[in-house]
Amino acid sequence: MLASAGALPVPQRQALDVAFGNTTGATPGKLVLGLAVLSLLAEAAAERPLVCLIDDAQWLDVATLQVLGFVARRLLAESVLLVFAVREPNQDTLLAGLPALTVGGLGEADARALLAATTPGRLDARIADRIVAETRGNPLALLELSRSGRAELLGGFALPAVGTGALQDRFEQRIRAMPDSTRLLLLLAAADPTGDAALFWRAANGLGLGPQQAAPAQEAQLVEIGRSVRFRHPLVRSAAYAAGSGEARRTVHRALADALDSGSDRQRRVWHLAVAAAGPDDRLAAELADVAEGVESRGGIAAAAALLRRSSELTTDPGLKIERTLAAAQAGLNAGDFESALGLLARAEALPVDDLQGARIHLIRGLTDRAAHSGREAPAALLRAAQRLEPLDGRLARHTLLDAWSAALVAGRLAAAGGDLAAVSAAARTTPPAPGTPTAADHLLDGLAALITSGTEAGRPLLREAVTGFLDDTVPPDLWLRYGVLVANAALSLWDDDRWEASNARHAELARASGALVPLINALNVRRVIALWRGDVAHAKELGLEESTVKEATGTRRASYGDFFLLAYQGHAAEALPLLTEAAAEATARGEGLGLYFTERATALLHLGLGHYAEATAAAERAASGDLGPFTAQALPDLVEAAVRSGATAIAEAALARLGTYTAGSELAWATGLQARARALVSGGDEADRFYAEAVDHLSRTRLRFELARTRLVYGEWLRRERRRVDARRHLKQAFEEFVEMGADGFAERARHELLATGEKVRKRTADTADDLTPQEEQIARMAKDGRTNTEIGAELYISVRTVEWHLSKVFGKLGISSRRELRDTPIHSSNRTR
Numbered sequence: 001m002l003a004s005a006g007a008l009p010v011p012q013r014q015a016l017d018v019a020f021g022n023t024t025g026a027t028p029g030k031l032v033l034g035l036a037v038l039s040l041l042a043e044a045a046a047e048r049p050l051v052c053l054i055d056d057a058q059w060l061d062v063a064t065l066q067v068l069g070f071v072a073r074r075l076l077a078e079s080v081l082l083v084f085a086v087r088e089p090n091q092d093t094l095l096a097g098l099p100a101l102t103v104g105g106l107g108e109a110d111a112r113a114l115l116a117a118t119t120p121g122r123l124d125a126r127i128a129d130r131i132v133a134e135t136r137g138n139p140l141a142l143l144e145l146s147r148s149g150r151a152e153l154l155g156g157f158a159l160p161a162v163g164t165g166a167l168q169d170r171f172e173q174r175i176r177a178m179p180d181s182t183r184l185l186l187l188l189a190a191a192d193p194t195g196d197a198a199l200f201w202r203a204a205n206g207l208g209l210g211p212q213q214a215a216p217a218q219e220a221q222l223v224e225i226g227r228s229v230r231f232r233h234p235l236v237r238s239a240a241y242a243a244g245s246g247e248a249r250r251t252v253h254r255a256l257a258d259a260l261d262s263g264s265d266r267q268r269r270v271w272h273l274a275v276a277a278a279g280p281d282d283r284l285a286a287e288l289a290d291v292a293e294g295v296e297s298r299g300g301i302a303a304a305a306a307l308l309r310r311s312s313e314l315t316t317d318p319g320l321k322i323e324r325t326l327a328a329a330q331a332g333l334n335a336g337d338f339e340s341a342l343g344l345l346a347r348a349e350a351l352p353v354d355d356l357q358g359a360r361i362h363l364i365r366g367l368t369d370r371a372a373h374s375g376r377e378a379p380a381a382l383l384r385a386a387q388r389l390e391p392l393d394g395r396l397a398r399h400t401l402l403d404a405w406s407a408a409l410v411a412g413r414l415a416a417a418g419g420d421l422a423a424v425s426a427a428a429r430t431t432p433p434a435p436g437t438p439t440a441a442d443h444l445l446d447g448l449a450a451l452i453t454s455g456t457e458a459g460r461p462l463l464r465e466a467v468t469g470f471l472d473d474t475v476p477p478d479l480w481l482r483y484g485v486l487v488a489n490a491a492l493s494l495w496d497d498d499r500w501e502a503s504n505a506r507h508a509e510l511a512r513a514s515g516a517l518v519p520l521i522n523a524l525n526v527r528r529v530i531a532l533w534r535g536d537v538a539h540a541k542e543l544g545l546e547e548s549t550v551k552e553a554t555g556t557r558r559a560s561y562g563d564f565f566l567l568a569y570q571g572h573a574a575e576a577l578p579l580l581t582e583a584a585a586e587a588t589a590r591g592e593g594l595g596l597y598f599t600e601r602a603t604a605l606l607h608l609g610l611g612h613y614a615e616a617t618a619a620a621e622r623a624a625s626g627d628l629g630p631f632t633a634q635a636l637p638d639l640v641e642a643a644v645r646s647g648a649t650a651i652a653e654a655a656l657a658r659l660g661t662y663t664a665g666s667e668l669a670w671a672t673g674l675q676a677r678a679r680a681l682v683s684g685g686d687e688a689d690r691f692y693a694e695a696v697d698h699l700s701r702t703r704l705r706f707e708l709a710r711t712r713l714v715y716g717e718w719l720r721r722e723r724r725r726v727d728a729r730r731h732l733k734q735a736f737e738e739f740v741e742m743g744a745d746g747f748a749e750r751a752r753h754e755l756l757a758t759g760e761k762v763r764k765r766t767a768d769t770a771d772d773l774t775p776q777e778e779q780i781a782r783m784a785k786d787g788r789t790n791t792e793i794g795a796e797l798y799i800s801v802r803t804v805e806w807h808l809s810k811v812f813g814k815l816g817i818s819s820r821r822e823l824r825d826t827p828i829h830s831s832n833r834t835r
Contacts, residue, residue, distance in 0.1 A: 004043045005036075009791055012036035021267075024294075030063075030517060031549065034070035035798045041071065042078045042800045049079040057084040057095065061303075062337075069094045074799050077806030105137020115142050140233065144170050171239035174220065181213040183243060186223060188252040190240040191275075194268075195228040202259035203252070250276045267291050274310045285314035289324060292331075305331035309344065322351050326360055333368050341368050359388035363400050370407050375591020379408035380419030383427055394434040399479075401428045402445050406486055412593020413626050421628065425452035440469025441479055444486060451493055451629050457665045463490040467499050471506065480510050481519040488526050492630040495663065495671035497702050501530050517550050524550065528562025532569065535705030537743040538782070540566065541775045549798050561595075564602035571609045571746020580606075597623055597631055604638045609746025611753075616642035617651065624655065633662035640678040641714060652682050670707075673698030677711050680718070688718060696731075709738035713751050725758045732758065773814060778828060780804060781811045785823050 002020070005013050015028035015036045028036075044050050054060070054068060072082045072095070084095055106114065111132045135141040144167060175186060188203055204210060217223045222240075224230045231237040241249070253276035260269040270291045274284055288311035292304040308328035315321040325348040332341035345361050345368075353361065362385035370378035382404035389397035401424070408415055408424040415421070428449035434442060447462030469475060470487045480487075484507025491500040504526045511520035524547040531540035540562055547560055564583065567576035580599045587595030600623040607616035620639035624632055636659040643652035656678050663671040673695050680691035692715040699708040716732035719725075732755045739748035755762045773781060776797075783793045790804040797804075812818055815826050 001040050001044050007043050008039050031798050034067045037067055038071045038074055038800050041080045045079040051081045054084045058086045065094045072098055077802040111137045168235045168239050171236050172243050175240055175243045178216050182216045185209050185213045186217055186240040187244040189229045190237045191252045197228050200229050203255040206255045280316045281314045285311045322348055322357050329364050338368050356392040376416040379404050379411050379415050382407055383424055398434050405448055410594045414591045414593040421452055425449040429453055440466050440475050456662050467491050477510050485522045495666050495668045497670050521550050532565050533706050534703050535742045542779045561598040564598050568602040568605035569744040576606055601635050611750050613642050613646035617646045637674045637678050640681055644681045669698040669701040709735045717754055720758050729758050729760050777807050777811050780807045781828050
């Protein structure tokens with residue numbers, strides 16, 4: 001299909017060229033590559049419908065399966081069908097969510113009939129019963145047993161074990177019965193994973209083999225050699241390779257290497273030479289390490305890890321061997337192959353490592369544990385790695401402490417002993433400074449540590465320096481990608497909503513540009529929360545679609561905190577509470593205390609909007625327990641409001657005092673506004689009036705529409721109880737209109753009830769959503785309204801142009817229009833439905 005690639009947009013065409021090795025270039029992002037494949041299939045299907053059959057998908061490499069799964073989830077308007085076959089239901093999470101049909105074995109009667117029809121002679125009934133039971137109706141296993149024609153099947157003198165292992169054994173026995181030259185030819189075919197028939201015959205000729213030697217295997221239906229080389233079943237390939245001796249395997253790999261071009265096929269040639277090597281070979285090891293870089297540039301991180309692993313095995317110099325083993329472990333970690341990474345680390349530990357290499361082993365192990373489990377043990381492991389690095393590499397030790405701090409923040413109250421945020425922060429405060437002028441990353445570490453150990457005022461100057469340094473472009477992109485979320489958290493600790501948004505925007509921009517998908521997920525998670533606090537629910541939903549897309553591409557299952565707050569905004573308790581409860585259980589199982597915090601905070605906001613103040617108090621108390629720095633600070637205003645409304649005055653006053661420790665010394669409007677609102681809630685008379693007015697004034701100077709609307713709501717409620725109905729109506733009406741526009745239905749209904757109590761007539765909102773645009777339709781409509789072309793929209797949303805056209809046709813029908821020109825003059829209102 002690559003002949004049609006010329007019709008694709010340039011970025012997609014370039015991504016395909018690099019991925020297939022037709023040209024060199026920057027590593028293509030998985031999303032762009034996925035979109036390129038989707039567009040290529042759509043082009044092919046423009047002539048006639050296209051069906052793609054992917055058999056034995058469980059044996060595909062991860063990168064290929066990620067791309068195919070990405071494409072499958074985006075097929076909508078295209079005449080394309082992808083059918084995947086996997087050995088077990090739900091075996092591969094990269095295909096999770098696709099429509100599935102579980103194909104079981106044959107029924108007992110059919111299995112017995114197949115066995116009887118294909119077994120020569122009379123089959124003992126008892127043996128037939130056991131074979132049918134043990135094969136579970138698997139037709140291939142039944143056929144292989146019947147073709148064996150062994151006496152034990154007919155007479156019942158013995159019963160071989162049946163299953164995957166036994167089936168491969170039977171294939172291997174059939175292969176060993178072949179002539180020696182045929183076995184060697186089958187081994188050659190098994191050694192080349194590409195199935196390239198031209199390469200196969202070139203290598204076969206080099207071994208003095210030809211079609212005559214292939215005939216017995218083809219007649220036995222073990223292999224088919226035409227335009228490509230195909231085994232009857234992957235287990236036949238495994239059996240053919242297993243049947244070969246070590247020397248025979250080295251012989252066929254050398255033949256394949258000789259048959260490959262040293263220029264255009266250098267990577268595969270070097271790989272075959274490496275497999276053929278009988279012992280250490282430093283020249284070949286160096287070439288493998290060099291080739292690994294080229295493979296990784298094509299997005300093949302897992303392949304690079306395999307090349308580096310073999311390079312380390314062929315290396316004789318102990319120091320270089322350790323370095324290449326660690327590089328292979330790091331590549332395995334980056335590829336998400338955590339088990340392989342840990343195995344390589346164990347191999348490195350068995351070598352004579354120096355102190356620095358030993359400390360790096362602990363670092364990679366800690367990062368692997370964090371990536372694999374994201375929870376309890378990672379902070380303590382990273383802290384130990386940092387302490388080992390401290391006398392060896394001060395700069396790397398401090399960076400590792402930042403990793404430990406980030407891991408401790410995520411683990412929260414669920415961190416294992418010695419790895420909580422207080423312990424990591426205390427260790428960071430005592431670590432010596434790195435040599436040279438302090439960097440923005442140094443200020444970030446020192447500021448975050450001071451924030452926990454000594455309070456906001458102590459950490460504020462250092463955090464301000466850190467955020468300024470990162471935003472002034474004095475920090476390398478790799479550190480931005482690694483610590484971008486912490487920079488946003490630093491700005492949040494400063495109550496600086498502008499730099500909170502700016503630092504997060506920079507993080508997301510760099511992650512998109514570099515194709516760093518895991519950092520992009522983290523950046524989008526923060527970005528959605530910022531959008532919600534600014535009252536831009538439509539943008540938060542658009543970001544949610546992008547976040548969901550990136551998670552699909554990486555197989556990430558972690559919950560989105562933006563989703564929690566959307567549930568709280570919309571105020572539908574029957575829908576939201578079970579989802580939040582389930583999310584809390586999942587976060588607890590992962591050891592993700594920060595995820596638990598967000599579910600509790602969202603639960604508190606949900607109950608606050610609905611006026612369930614006792615429930616809100618309980619949830620807010622849980623969210624505000626402990627000290628998660630800026631996140632604990634954000635939960636305290638909720639606790640003050642809930643406690644006051646539920647009559648728990650002592651709890652409210654204690655929460656106000658704690659909030660003061662986080663806002664003290666700050667002159668920024670966010671901090672002063674929330675502090676004033678909290679003080680107003682626990683006050684009375686003229687003092688309350690003054691503090692409410694201050695809160696409205698301060699928050700009006702921010703872009704935090706949600707906090708301003710909440711402040712107007714509680715001010716209006718207080719004014720009504722003071723019998724100042726005219727003033728109350730003004731604030732309550734403004735709050736109501738803001739909440740309605742934001743889609744915060746719970747808070748809007750609370751404001752509506754208060755307005756009714758003032759004598760104002762307010763019509764209840766109806767939930768007529770028959771013609772509501774879906775979130776994706778709404779996003780596409782807004783982009784088209786802004787003048788973007790279908791190609792531009794498809795590229796940004798990672799969908800095909802035909803899917804964009806299909807969505808727009810539905811948008812036009814729902815809005816009662818027929819063209820883009822009319823769309824420009826048509827208002828688009830955000831629906832309140834979650835994704």
